[in-house]
Amino acid sequence: xxxxxxxxxxxxxxxxxxxxxxxxxxxxxxxxxxxxxxxxxxxxxxxxxxxxxxxxxxxxxxxxxxxxxxxxxxxxxxxxxxxxxxxxxxxxxxxxxxxxxxxxxxxxxxxxxxxxxxxxxxxxxxxxxxxxxxxxxxxxxxxxxxxxxxxxxxxxxxxxxxxxxxxxxxxxxxxxxxxxxxxxxxxxxxxxxxxxxxxxxxxxxxxxxxxxxxxxxxxxxxxxxxxxxxxxxxxxxxxxxxxxxxxxxxxxxxxxxxxxxxxxxxxxxxxxxxxxxxxxxxxxxxxxxxxxxxxxxxxxxxxxxxxxxxxxxxxxxxxxxxxxxxxxxxxxxx
Numbered sequence: 001x002x003x004x005x006x007x008x009x010x011x012x013x014x015x016x017x018x019x020x021x022x023x024x025x026x027x028x029x030x031x032x033x034x035x036x037x038x039x040x041x042x043x044x045x046x047x048x049x050x051x052x053x054x055x056x057x058x059x060x061x062x063x064x065x066x067x068x069x070x071x072x073x074x075x076x077x078x079x080x081x082x083x084x085x086x087x088x089x090x091x092x093x094x095x096x097x098x099x100x101x102x103x104x105x106x107x108x109x110x111x112x113x114x115x116x117x118x119x120x121x122x123x124x125x126x127x128x129x130x131x132x133x134x135x136x137x138x139x140x141x142x143x144x145x146x147x148x149x150x151x152x153x154x155x156x157x158x159x160x161x162x163x164x165x166x167x168x169x170x171x172x173x174x175x176x177x178x179x180x181x182x183x184x185x186x187x188x189x190x191x192x193x194x195x196x197x198x199x200x201x202x203x204x205x206x207x208x209x210x211x212x213x214x215x216x217x218x219x220x221x222x223x224x225x226x227x228x229x230x231x232x233x234x235x236x237x238x239x240x241x242x243x244x245x246x247x248x249x250x251x252x253x254x255x256x257x258x259x260x261x262x263x264x265x266x267x268x269x270x271x272x273x274x275x276x277x278x279x280x281x282x283x284x285x286x287x288x289x290x291x292x293x294x295x296x297x298x299x300x301x302x303x304x305x306x307x308x309x310x311x312x313x314x315x316x317x318x319x320x321x322x323x324x325x326x327x328x329x330x331x332x333x334x
Contacts, residue, residue, distance in 0.1 A: 004039050004228055008192065009047060011061070022249060023213045026212045026226045030228055035072050035074065041074060045157050046128070046192055048084060070100070070101060078104055079127060079158065111142060112145075112146055113127070122152070126156055126157030129159025154187075158188065158189070160176060162190070186205075187204055209227055221285070225246060252280055254285070281313075286319075287319040293322060
């Protein structure tokens with residue numbers, strides 16, 4: 001028996017409509033694979049949507065794809081993520097659950113999480129993700145003792161970093177300790193942290209599958225593609241664990257060092273270096289200090305017109321400075 005674990009789908013996440021379409025294509029390709037692999041169910045560890053109130057078109061597209069899973073007798077179990085959830089408590093996850101297309105497994109009774117039981121007999125529960133790491137309070141206050149005592153294959157879905165396993169760029173983010181997680185589970189399905197990570201915890205596995213499609217410039221640079229986990233179990237034991245890459249389109253990064261150069265020199269270098277860009281996402285990262293002028297003097301609009309055959313062209317100039325402007329001192333006594 002197989003099940004799939006995906007997270008951070010972020011439907012509608014890109015402002016550029018062409019890139020937003022790729023996120024939906026990644027979700028559709030994942031569903032195709034799940035159907036082909038005869039998965040029993042799919043776990044979504046938060047952030048199915050990029051906002052609690054997505055567009056009607058996004059909602060219709062997701063509902064259409066979830067119906068395909070339902071027609072193939074594949075159940076979908078989720079927890080809302082920090083993007084799915086709103087301060088009012090309203091979410092499109094609720095709408096999809098009422099339509100019978102998925103099940104939100106965060107169910108609490110008398111301060112205790114309770115299990116949702118799949119048709120296979122596997123037991124699933126979880127805790128949603130909130131802004132600013134506020135889900136940490138659930139880990140502190142909920143009573144997990146009954147869950148820990150139950151037998152059978154058990155899955156815990158969560159949408160937050162874990163203090164002991166945070167990457168460096170999330171070190172200051174508020175998060176629960178692994179010691180506050182329920183024990184004696186076989187699989188811990190993580191989301192929110194957009195990186196690939198697996199670790200043994202107790203007798204089980206804790207895993208982040210990464211985003212289903214890169215959600216920003218840095219992720220396109222580093223990950224280049226999305227992914228999800230496909231897990232096979234037999235006799236209540238995991239016998240196969242696979243990361244399934246989701247490749248939608250090629251991307252290529254070009255790095256340019258601006259040190260000692262003028263905006264015009266950089267423009268010429270970019271035009272000379274970037275080749276073979278047809279139907280690709282081109283990422284242009286520029287760092288360093290211009291000898292004169294400023295970043296806005298680089299005519300990106302005209303530059304990008306030379307790459308019309310590219311699927312999309314994105315730039316990152318966050319670390320581009322100018323010697324001319326950096327040397328200006330302000331007299332605080334004026």
